[in-house]
Amino acid sequence: MDAKFWLERWENSETGFHREDANASLRRFWPRLNLPPKSTVFVPLCGRSSDMPLLAQNGHKIIGVELSDIAIRMFFENQKLTADIRQQDGFDIWSAGPYELWVGDMFKLPSQLINNCSAVYDRASLVAFPREMQKDYSKLLAAHLAGQAQILLVSLSYDQTEMEGPPFSTPAERIEDLFQSSFDIEALDHAMTLEENENLKKRGLTSLTESCYLLKKR
Numbered sequence: 088m089d090a091k092f093w094l095e096r097w098e099n100s101e102t103g104f105h106r107e108d109a110n111a112s113l114r115r116f117w118p119r120l121n122l123p124p125k126s127t128v129f130v131p132l133c134g135r136s137s138d139m140p141l142l143a144q145n146g147h148k149i150i151g152v153e154l155s156d157i158a159i160r161m162f163f164e165n166q167k168l169t170a171d172i173r174q175q176d177g178f179d180i181w182s183a184g185p186y187e188l189w190v191g192d193m194f195k196l197p198s199q200l201i202n203n204c205s206a207v208y209d210r211a212s213l214v215a216f217p218r219e220m221q222k223d224y225s226k227l228l229a230a231h232l233a234g235q236a237q238i239l240l241v242s243l244s245y246d247q248t249e250m251e252g253p254p255f256s257t258p259a260e261r262i263e264d265l266f267q268s269s270f271d272i273e274a275l276d277h278a279m280t281l282e283e284n285e286n287l288k289k290r291g292l293t294s295l296t297e298s299c300y301l302l303k304k305r
């Protein structure tokens with residue numbers, strides 16, 4: 088899953104993963120993190136997610152990272168915000184209001200940026216990566232997040248023989264493999280969501296579970 092794959096998805100408007108409404112698990116479980124309003128939240132692989140405005144409504148500053156400047160431009164247009172753009176560490180950084188969105192590869196972010204975040208919100212981020220890259224992703228979060236940092240993780244699981252990813256299936260055992268060495272993991276919810284994912288049904292899925300986990304860095 089190289090950068091070209093994702094950049095082409097945005098260029099060709101093949102963004103079936105995008106949702107106009109904020110995620111139900113985010114609405115339901117975000118209060119569990121009990122974060123002070125002004126805390127900074129990291130949103131890896133943010134796309135033009137409708138979840139970021141919900142986090143902003145909770146008083147948070149949002150640091151996002153996304154490969155595609157098309158996604159970021161669309162996000163700010165949609166929010167009716169005019170972003171300032173500056174360059175740093177090889178990224179274009181678009182800022183306006185509570186949002187600071189870095190355009191480029193997550194794996195090249197300065198570590199201090201992640202270290203300064205109190206929480207991470209992941210919806211459709213871990214599952215966007217194939218197996219090997221999932222390990223790089225969890226290692227990066229384990230290495231750079233400060234102790235007590237929390238992750239609200241919304242992931243998907245399904246029979247991987249029915250469909251090629253992305254999204255890739257990440258069942259509970261996989262979440263444990265990836266994160267248990269550095270995080271305490273609490274499963275908050277498992278919901279059957281195939282009916283709300285018409286595009287995945289068309290790709291051959293007969294069952295799909297969306298799970299929500301709260302991870303706490305030790």
Ligand SMILES: C[S@@+](CC[C@H](N)C(=O)[O-])C[C@H]1O[C@@H](n2cnc3c(N)ncnc32)[C@H](O)[C@@H]1O
Pocket residue numbers: 093094104105106131132133134135136137152153154155158191192193194210211212215
């Ligand atoms: C499945 S989408 C999810 C987007 C968003 N989280 C949402 O809920 O709509 C994955 C996104 O990650 C971006 N992406 C993939 N690899 C990336 C990387 N290494 N660094 C930054 N962004 C990346 C893609 O361009 C795409 O927009």
